[in-house]
Amino acid sequence: MIQSEVPVSIENALNDAALSVNRKLDELIQPVSGAEARVYEAMRYATMGGGKRIRPYLLINSAAIFNVHQDYALRAAAAIEMLHCYSLVHDDLPAMDDSDLRRGRPTAHKAFDEATAILAGDGLLTMAFEVLAHPDTHPDGGVRAELCHALAVSGGAAGMVGGQMIDLASENETLDIGAITHLQRLKTGAIIAFSCEAGAILGHASKEQRHALIGYAHDLGLAFQIVDDLLDAEGDAAETGKPTGADAAAGKATFVSILGLERARQQARLLGDQANAHLDIFGKKADPLRWMTEFVINRKS
Known part of the structure; x- marks a missing residue:
């Protein structure tokens, strides 16, 4: 069962992963001089402004199950954070969610302007694939190609972009x-x-191991979204770092609007238990992922 409190280990592990990924992002998105400098500045603003780095944490610790070289995992983790941050920049735009606050700071289009924010998002999206395709990410070209393909599917119209379209509609x-x-x-x-x-792709994992991680992630992802809906419904903007009540104001159907607060909490806990069950085949090596489950269920921001 999900524990009532997140172990201290997850806070330390999250901080360690975030620091490592931040260093890698700083290395990969370097400031430049010249006419294009402003878009690089906006890209850095969008990526270096904090965040828990949950997705990089998941990648790093999934890769660790298979003893993947840390440098490979960190580059892939930076790539997924680039794509995630691009999605946030575009989601915040007036044509989408029209948000003024992200991670406790003005959103990119407020800090710069709408056109620059769009280009910064475009730059981050394409750089994510540049990083994955680079030989430094893995010596095996087949692994690099598989990473690029998997990210394209999950981030495109059959994944994140398609979900955003449904959400808007x-x-x-x-x-x-x-x-x-x-x-x-x-x-x-x-x-x-x-x-x-x-992490499984980088580690040449078996089909069974790969499916176990995907099953864990699917249940964790739904639990994450339910908690997100709960925070939007009853969270504190000062704590979450972004406006609350936006879903209800926009008339969006959410897990909370359909299930109610208490049933939504119960469903998140059930999904957390299901997520952890997928990790049984990995034994203690998957403990950092189990900590993440508890963190997701109990998070306040």
Whole structure:
């Protein structure tokens, strides 16, 4: 069962992973001089402004199960964070969620301007594939190609982008729990699933091991979104670092609007238990992923 409190280990592990990924992002997205300097500045603003780095954490610790070289895992982790941050920049735009605050700071289009924010998102998206395709990410070209393909699928119209389209189209519509689950498996879950699958790809994992990590990630992703809905419904903007109540104001159907607060909490806990069950085949090596499950269920921001 999910424990009532997150172990101290997850805080230390998350901080360690975040520091390592931040250093790698700083190395990969270096400031430049010249006319294009502003877009690099905006890209750095979007990626270096904090965040828990949950997706990189998942990738690093999934890769660790298979003893993947840390340098390979860190480059892949930086790539997934680039793609994630691109999605946040674009989601915050007036044409999408129209948000003014992200991670406790002005959103990219507020700190710069809308055109620069769009280009910064485009730059981060394409750089993610540049990083994955580089020989420094893995000596095996087949592994690099598989990483690029998996990220393209999970981040594109069959994954995150498709989920965002459904989300936009569903405003002021009545969705059932199946439709909400499908929406969130694409919008949020697909990238979380890639974060775990990438560790298996880097480690030449067996089909059974790969499916176990994907199953864990799918359940974790849904639990993550339910908690996100709970935080939007009853969280504190000062603690979450972004506006709350936005879903209800936009008339969006969410897990909370369909299930209610208490049933949504119960469902998140059930999904957490299911997620951890997928990790049984890895034994103690998967403990950092189990800590993440507890962190997701109990998070306040």
